Amino acid sequence: MNTTEIFLIAILVIFSAPYLVWRLGRTDYWAPLVVVQILCGILLGPGVLGAFAPAVYDHVFAPPVIAALNGIAWWAVMLFVWVAGIELDLHQAWANRRETGITAGLALGIPLTFGALAAAFLLRWPGWSGPNARDWQAVLGIGMACAVTALPILILLMEKLAILREPLGQRILRYASADDIAIWGVLALILLDWDRIGRQLGFLIAFGVAAVLVRMMMRRLGKADRWYVGIIWLALCGFGADWSGLHYMVGAFLSGAILDAEWFELEAMDAFRSVILLVAMPVFFLSTGLKTSWEGGGPAVFAAAALLLLASVGGKLAGVHLAGRILKWPRRETHVIGWLLQTKALIMIIFANILLDKGIITSATFTALLLMAVASTMLTTPIVAPMLRRLGGA
Template sequence: MSAPMTSGEVILHALPALCLIVVAAQLAGRLAARMGQPRVLGEIVAGIALGPSLLGLLWPQAHAYVFPSQVLGAMNVLAQLGLVLFMFLLGLEIEWSALRGQGRKAVAISQVSVLLPLLLGAGTALWLYPRMGGDGGGGGVLGFALFLGAAMSITAFPVLARLLLETGLHRTRIGVLTIACAAVDDVTAWCLLAVVVAVVGSAGVLQALLTLTLAIAYVCLMLFVVRPLLAHRRPPLWAVLSIVLMSAWTTELIGIHAIFGGFLAGVIMPRRQAWRTEVHHRLDAMVSQLLLPVFFVTVGVTTRIDALNSWYFWGITALLTAVAIAGKLGGATVTARLTGESWRDSTVIGVLMNTRGLTEIVILTVGLQLGVITETLFTAMVVMALITTFMAAPLLRRLGVGQMAGEGPPEHRPAPTAADAQPVAVGPERSDYATHSPR
């Protein structure tokens, strides 16, 4: 067992490690962009490659030197801060005006694309629990089933927004409808996950009810007291960060994880476009260029591709991927068709709603921290998230979606009010995890 490092030794290891992370994330992101994929996909893969699945396998001495346990412990703090700020930016970007004129259809598509994956995921979990369930939390098989169902239900809002921009759909009727579906979907899924975390993290029914009661009270406080107070103000960045950090601290204290506090802080911020854009620009560089790549490495350390060392485990991975696709892509596509969309447009909506990306990995990390899932299941679900994100761009090209708005068929041309209804889906998004066009 190695001797504990001094603070100076930790810094000597951490600084080159951080440099390696930043460079690897940039290179992998650029490579992914050249392949027609969202940059975040390459950056996640880079984080996994720097972990034991590749670097630790090919050059274990280098991995042990660059990422000793004490350094990884320090990086985990940065990673958690990055997650909180990322969730804040995610909440900040949700534009409720996108629901205008699309409300009923968006709610129908989004709720089915949450409910169906939830049911399929929970059903799969009942079979999977004796094989790959975790040993933490108080939820048992119920908590495991609810968590897996919730994890299947998420859509990566930032990745979806970037795909809309790159395909020219962001100013079309279909683009507006899809972003509205994703907004409702994400709010529903995050609320559902908060309930699941409360159940799993509690010691019993009474504790779970107390946690949920406190969480509901806090949400009401933020929405109906803090939000009106901020509505007509332009709070300075230091005040914004204070609100984000205290909100994250409060939800962690309640027992529903700090990321929910970060997300809620973004939701209650003033909706003034220019102010949101300014806040996004000032925070985005540090979050997207440093903090989230550090998170990818902490994920990479936990993601053990070598643990999927048999056809049995790869079969489970394939099953999880199939269930995820059937629930999300299938549910959104069929519901969109039943609400009056053509099969082509319905499939486009389904493909976009099926992207999971970074948001899925955030949820899986919460489950791993709570002990709900094992490292092997975590790895299998990460592979599922990568596959469902990777398949989006090629499928959209196969559907003929790739030209800029106005060049495609009439149903993909800009609607008269689409620009007004869709400012934020690509507005303040300037990060690699959404819509910054150079990336």
Template sequence: MSPDAMVMHFVGASALILVAAHAAGWLARKLKQPYIVGQLTAGIALGPSLLGSLAPDAYDSLFPDGIGPALTGFAQFALVVFLFAVGYELDLKVLGSRARTAVTVALAAFVVPMAVGSGCALLFQEQLRDLGMPRDLSPAMVVFAGVALSITAVPVLTAIVRENGLARTVPGVVAVSAAGLLDVIGWTVLAGTMMDGAGDGHALGWPWRALLAAGFTALMLVAARPLLRLLLWGPRTRMEPSLRLALLIGFALGSAWVTHSLGLHVIFGALLAGVVVPREEGGTLDPELVRPLHDVSSLLLPFFFVVSGQSVALDTMDATGWVALLVVTVLAVTTKIGSGTVAARLGGLDRDDARTVGVLLSARGLTELIALNAGLQAGLLSEPLYTVLVFMALTTTLLTQPLLLLTRHLAERPRPAHSPPVPVADMG
């Protein structure tokens, strides 16, 4: 196939990806589900399992092997921009007077699923062999299994909180705050796991790479932040919005390249770049930066969903796979909701608010998919197990809204006179 023909194939595939993904996102929102759920479903549908099975000639024509690198490049670019925005918007100051409660909830909602996931990986190694995993799991694989159950999707959770009118309520604030802390903990553990799991392909051992990664992080925090503050907000150097956006996206891409070179995924460099970017005076977000970042990532993220969907293999889902999906989904929901609810209750929330926090933390969505994609690329997951975990992420996200409505229904029931709610003022 000539280069011109390949370019036109890419253009046609891009048109289909964008239209299908955003139409599915619109439909998901009409069904009271997060926009991202529709996009993820469209990405899977355009993969080899559905489109490739139902119309193999059309699939081969739309997605020939030659356009794979271009699709992957667009997907990685979208991922860097999206996670750069996540890092920029991450603000743990939102904890405020509820810091103790949020920290308690975050630790419980990470440690319990982490322990259950890692423990199950060790207990069921024989069953995991049927899903393509090796006989003896490496420590990185065991830890990654725990991380896969521990993740909460902050963007999806924030959207659910906003769309349900919970943004200014106690459970909404606690859930968003705890999810932000969970992000910090989860990505840190995942970074260590990825570095240990990707050691075979690098000349330097993981201790040296860990030391270089720590040095790069310190350099970013100590030197990059004040330099960016001078360039972006200095009285003589303040840039126009378009130039500022271009500079910062280039900064995020460079940071992602460095962490990838150290054996980490590009996601860590993108997040770090977002975290070190200074805010405006008073700590407020720059709307002229946030808005275009959201627009760019929203436009291009469907490429990431399609590339991720290429590795979803429904034809590998035999009886063992479907049983594994059921077990993993039940564990993912119960460990998150149970640990989050109990920790919120211990932190001073009443029964109904505590349940709401637990349900909100069970949403995984895009963040889970990013972690799973990174684990697959690092060789920590087989394709059959990756397929199981992708459907777990989709199912837990779909269940969040119905479970939230059920929690509201339970909260509206008359309370017994002898069990008044815990006053908000008593929270830590």
């Protein structure tokens, strides 16, 4: 078979396997399709399929096929992060800045601290810190991965729970949106390269000037043109950020964050995000699975994942509980907010991919973080759904 035929076989496997598991297994309550896709990506990676059927793995995921899949994955995740940036509603966060600041600060700061302590513990042994990392970068990166809230997945889960457009859902979005800014700011700090500081400062200055001009242009364009110009702006920012030594994902987020969601129809934005998740993001999940590694030993990786899960979920719940006491929230409401904000999945996986690409963490650490993200996301709906029923009946 030629490369095109093998590529199409890979695409067939990537899209059919997760869908069949999700649909026939009826997993949607505890494992949405996106979670099943991530798990299938792990199973199709070198640690599982590559170990049990190396000839099949080497044939289907040959280097030319991997190169083609990586290109799709890069562009898919850039589009996804761009949409996440656009959907940030900082106007509401600022209008409710005291409540948002207290909640977002504690919901980010405490799991970050817990995760950093877990990372410092792991770094006592070799194999967890990447080849290009200083200790503080690895500790801060792993800690932030434990603190991340996956805003796009949070939106999907709240849609399924029928609270997205409710006052509670909008409040939770405000808290997550404020934390999203901090997450990408911390990532930029971790990736700060003193050897290329001039380039990075140059990019940020150029971005600031260009952002003003783009916003002026967007106000004058029709809706159809805004989409096209927005995509061009995304590619330009991604290139500039990567060239400067940050990461194309940082550029993708910034390119969306300076755009107003009201410039794009809400229904069109929801449909666009759904299309990306349907036709392109499964390829990213597969490419993520190809980066998993069990070389540090399966038990060690699972133990690290359990430690990070405890730090992540425990830290998030503790932070939101403290915020609830300060702001005098009802106890049941506090629990719902805490469990929804601990959702990880996509954004944390994107964050960890960047750390791995830059040599801040190892493949074993990445695998542990990936398992933690999947587990935390799978916990959300089964725990929150009964809470919401009790809250509605209170």
